[in-house]
């Protein structure tokens with residue numbers, strides 16, 4: 396690792412020489428007009444100088460997380476649902492499993508929603524155990540149930556047959572939750588899809604039966620979970636979800652005599668990735684659900700239900716950016732800006748066509764009002780390896796830095812190594828102003844670590 400950073404200074408010098416050459420060549424071959432149309436702006440929390448100083452010190456690309464924003468978002472959840480005794484946000488670890496991020500969120504009293512053995516192991520190593528952990532998995536290997544049970548996590552079953560699997564491999568715990576798939580023929584999320592086509596959860600009929608079976612087998616406390624949204628910006632949708640969960644607890648009580656002690660309305664709270672969007676108003680949503688709960692309580696005064704959420708994106712997305720450098724430019728049928736990050740670092744645009752705003756930080760410091768429509772691309776041998784398509788950006792020069800916004804959730808975590816791309820470093824801007832590397836970049840040795848190199 397030290398070697399990599401020693402090499403960095405030399406690389407920076409070479410980089411600048413190459414950029415000069417490429418820039419000169421571009422002047423000869425570029426045919427695309429500037430000033431295509433007016434640009435969309437979105438505020439960046441960091442100054443250009445700060446981003447540039449980091450990029451001098453750390454090789455690009457890298458992720459940069461902001462502790463202050465992270466804490467503010469965690470507090471927002473606790474404030475919005477403070478009216479509900481026992482409310483807890485279980486941060487979806489899959490969104491950002493960096494232990495330093497999880498420790499910050501733990502200190503803000505968040506719990507953790509794990510979906511795999513690795514995520515359970517991370518939580519265990521950090522000393523998070525018991526009902527601070529929820530385990531929401533699907534197609535689950537027995538070993539993962541055993542680990543979750545050993546940690547005394549709240550286990551959220553995705554299928555009625557899993558009652559028997561869990562009983563056999565780990566024994567049934569005192570508390571059990573079931574994931575409900577309401578099966579409405581409403582397309583609520585382009586990512587999760589129509590509930591009847593989604594692989595997750597139990598049907599309503601199975602759900603009632605599952606509670607009956609679990610009760611007969613001695614389970615003492617019960618939770619109800621659903622998650623049918625992904626990145627939705629409409630508060631009304633989440634109110635409807637909460638109300639349908641309240642109603643379902645009444646039905647379960649009527650059918651089985653079980654009083655559900657908590658409902659988990661999942662995650663999926665939307666973030667304004669685009670400049671003209673509005674991030675979900677959590678305080679307003681909290682008030683709307685409180686009113687819905689009060690109404691429900693008039694009909695069902697004996698059902699006192701703890702509310703849980705398991706957001707990832709709304710907690711962490713806006714707290715992170717991916718910083719990458721422009722290394723190439725190509726003008727063919729379109730104008731392409733080539734950067735040193737790729738879809739292997741941030742998969743959302745390539746995989747879902749997701750929009751991530753891009754701010755250009757000029758290497759020279761010169762600001763220009765000229766704009767150009769470009770595709771911002773990585774170097775993977777996949778044509779979907781694009782961070783932006785037909786995006787109007789300020790004129791970009793080789794050597795400039797691009798800051799890709801809202802990358803703190805489902806960003807690094809979805810990274811991969813196709814084409815031998817190595818995962819980049821993660822930096823944390825602490826509240827004190829100090830910047831700390833919280834994960835180093837992978838090296839070639841990491842890439843081949845699982846191979847029998849001695850037999851080559």
Ligand SMILES: Cc1ncc(COP(=O)(O)O)c(C=O)c1O
Pocket residue numbers: 487489490508531622625626661662663664705706707708709804
């Ligand atoms: C079961 C479950 N819970 C929570 C989340 C978090 O969703 P978001 O980050 O959109 O809030 C996800 C996302 O994939 C999920 O699958």
